[in-house]
Amino acid sequence: MKEQIANIKEQSVKEISNAKNLKELNELRVKYLGKKGELTVILRGMGGLSPEERPVIGSLVNTVREEIENLIQEKEKEFKNQELLERLENETIDVTEPSKKVVLGSLHPITKIIEEVEEIFLGMGYQIADGPEVEKATYNFDKLNTPPDHPARDVQDTFYITDDIVLRSQTSPVQARVMENQKPPIKIICPGAVYRSDSVDATHSPVFHQVEGLVVDKHISMADLKGTLEMFAKKCLGENTKIRFRPHHFPFTEPSAEADVSCFVCGGKGCRVCKGEGWIELLGCGEVHPNVLRNCGIDPDVYSGFAFGFGVERIAMAKYGIEDMRLLFENDIRFLKQF
């Protein structure tokens, strides 16, 4: 009987190692270990053995059974590994084929610039303020120290709805509205569309966008203005950007300045964008005119403030190298998709 068991073992080892696939392996499992398997048959035939032999043979059968079981499992593992490798091999794809996706749209370059400016000033604790585009002349002009006979009020420059209602020619009326309704400290920027009676050409548009800023509190100085704008310029145009103030005149600020930034294209060496000057005129600014503060109910002897404003299109054009302003409003999808 021992010999028989040894034969079974020997044969099974051979057969298992020769098995070609999982199916054959399963057949071998049934053949040797199944209910009618060869080892089971031997166990059943143990009835004719002496009580001394029975445990010996029993234990031998169990050992062999275990060994076969292990062999089958190992072989099975091997097959499964093999199968996995084959599957992985078969499933290999060309990763350079085109993707499947929703093609992203795009934000307009004007939005991109405004957003960038907004983020910088939000970070400095400014609120974003907004107001009507069809606006009262008082807010667009009178309160901003631009009396009725001022040249800025000419029909050549401003669109009139009635004598008292205009299309705002600047976003400054928003400043006046905020000053009337809010106590200092005031820190706002006002982005938005403004209207001037200019015919459409490569550098003019009757509608364009401005961002203006206003800070009113006690002790707000020109130096604060310069520091704020310098910080803004560095964040928006690059850390190496320098800022230069030149005296200028605006009805709503006194002292007034024009601020230039070192050319962000050539870094100040002189190029086509800065017309060889190394500086680009960025914006107009100044200390809020005491008459403006007074007109908006703020005491200029107690408070002071600064204001600044610039055109968004000009910056967008310089930054993205757009040479014709009309492209911004034509909205050709081939243009839009580039941003």
Next chain:
Amino acid sequence: MKASREWLEEYSDIDVDTVKLGDILTMTGSKVETIEQKGNNIKNVVVGKILEVTKHPDADKLVVTKIDVGNGEILQIVTAAPNIKVGETGQIVPVAKDGAELPKGVTIHTGKLRGVESQGMMCGMEELEIDSASYPDKVVDGIFILDDKYEKDLGKDLVDVLELKEDIIDFEITPNRPDCLSIEGLGRETAVSLGKPFKNPRKNIDELKVEDKKEIEGLKVDITAPDLCYRYIARIVKNVKIGPSPKWMVRRLNACGVRSINNIVDITNYVMLEMGQPMHAFDINSIEGKHITVRRAKNNEKITTLDEQERILDENDLVIADDKKAVAIAGVMGGLNSEIENDTETVVFESAVFYGGAVRKTAKKVGLRTEASSRFEKGLSPENALRAVNRAVELVEILHAGEVVDGKIDVYPTKQKIHQIKVDYDRINQLLGTHISKEEMIDILNKLDIKVENDIATAPYFRMDVEQLADLAEEVLRFYGYDKLETTLIKSDTTLGVRNKEQKIEKKIQEVLVNSGLSEIYTYGFLSEKDLEKSNISDTLKKTAITIQNPLSDEYKLMRPSTIPSMLQILANNANKKNQNVKLFDISRNYKNMNGEVEKGEVPLQENILTIGMYGDDVDFYILKGIVENVLEATYINHYEVARETENKSYHPGRCANITVGRDVIATLGEVHPVVLNNYDIEKRVDLAEINISKLEKYSRNNKKYVEVPKFPAVERDIAIIVDESVEVGQIEKIITKKAKKLLEGLKLFDIYRNEKLGENKKSVAYALTFRDKNKTLSDEEVNVAMENIIAELEKTVGAELRK
């Protein structure tokens, strides 16, 4: 305002080159536009003498000359000039030698003219850009024949000999500084900017006393419109000798871009440039009744101005008139009827100051913006007017142009207000963010003629713009140096930099739409009536459109009450360019005059609108609807209804829906009406949505709360029913939801099927329903009851037939 360096030097020593001077003045507020360095563009042109003129062998119109150009050098030059004739010799002429450079980039080289060598060129005035008025006795056509006195300069550089070098700076003067529209004003700025003393060459004029008279040489003056004329001064010159002006004067006028006319007219222009006060000179004999009245024009009063154009005036315009007629439009231009003629004997010099606003309006209206009007409109100093007229008659004497009559007629109804300002030095430092000493401030102000005594600053007559402390602060800063300002950051209470609700919604919308493949556009708020018609905008809405009084064109006449036409126009432009698959959005405003706000001087309604417009292969109503729903979800619109809209004529009546929250329609979406598409020549179907962001903001509620993930299993049931085509699935869903009560967790439409076998105008609609009770496992029994209720109600309400 142009100024020559030479003229500025009369007021201040200048020890820097002109380019540097320009930089310095720019930084103190007189912004330099351009610097022209005259004479630099003429090279190798010398003084020569014609020795011989002979016929050209092959050309009748040419002559061959021999010219002595000094140092024993004789050139042969061929010319066609009419004033160089055979046999006439000895003239002194400018000679451009081989390699010479002339203005406008012309270079001269030795060459052959009809076979005869020409070793250069003789020049005319035009070729040298010399104003013929500087040499009134010289011939303009042909070669510029120089004075014989230049014979001593043979061979010398013409630029040096004729002193053609001239540096001219063109300044951009801000409107608050009319005093800088004068050499005197710019000279003062130059002196202070360079730290040099201001040399006042008009000291004698400042100290001059002239007797007031009611009447001189029979002339009398009245002002009947003192609100428009602040001062009128007249001085008279007899025995006038009209003639050319001296070269120095012509040269200075030229430098400022003014052509010389005759001595009297030149004096008026010269004084205007020198002192900033426009002058007028006229023949006393043209004044009927010898009585000048400064009055408002009559309606439809006509005057022919010096440029021989007839101008029609009204009572808002001011005129200088005699007893019969207007002789000048005040501050703008003189009348032809009082022009100085060559036989004029007695001249009246007028120096007056008018109200700037009125001059500006008149100048605009008659379309005449003159050197005079552009100065008056900024508001001039009446005190300066007196200096100017005294200077004018002084120049008459210097030029021996006539005999000045003693005394002046001076009508000066309202004296110029001189501003006095309490100087708070600390406050100035606070405003500027500087630490400038009191002494330095006073020093700067004094140099600008702003006298400070006992902390009271008195602005000089010519600085009418200096009115309050902030103005002093600017003056101090200009000469302390804008470039010396420190850069500090504001010290203030903490403020919160956050977007408000509407701004956050806008950002969210942009994010959702860009992620859905849409591109943002920017549109003009203007449009035309035709645009509204093309888009089939309703009459009710059309009536709210706001009309611009002074539009750029009819195309841009209205402020849009709807954003649809703007979007359709952009889509049409893209379609016209054959752009495929165009998906756009626009966040912008409409403008509606709902209840006559505009007429009442009130601000009209301006709503913030999201407009979506798309065409292309992967676009249809349901794609658009999905995008709109995502926008609503992202902006926290938690409950809304979608209902068919058939009345909106811009949209396809069978493919349009309104989305409502409460009673408000917050969005309209649908396919554009084929007629509208046809109006825009768009051949593709276009899907369009308008979403009112102002209303989104009203209903947006970010109040999400966690709901427990279900513990008990769901029961799923499918249901398929056959209904009439006209039954909307929205209606079916409402019934299912209502009848299933709380047990229904969700329903999903998974099939709509149409087939002849179902019957005409019938459709089969199939749903997968999910039932769940969050507290227990549902029994079949419970679900069956719900299903029976649903089916019964569907049969009853929409005539549904259960499909088996």
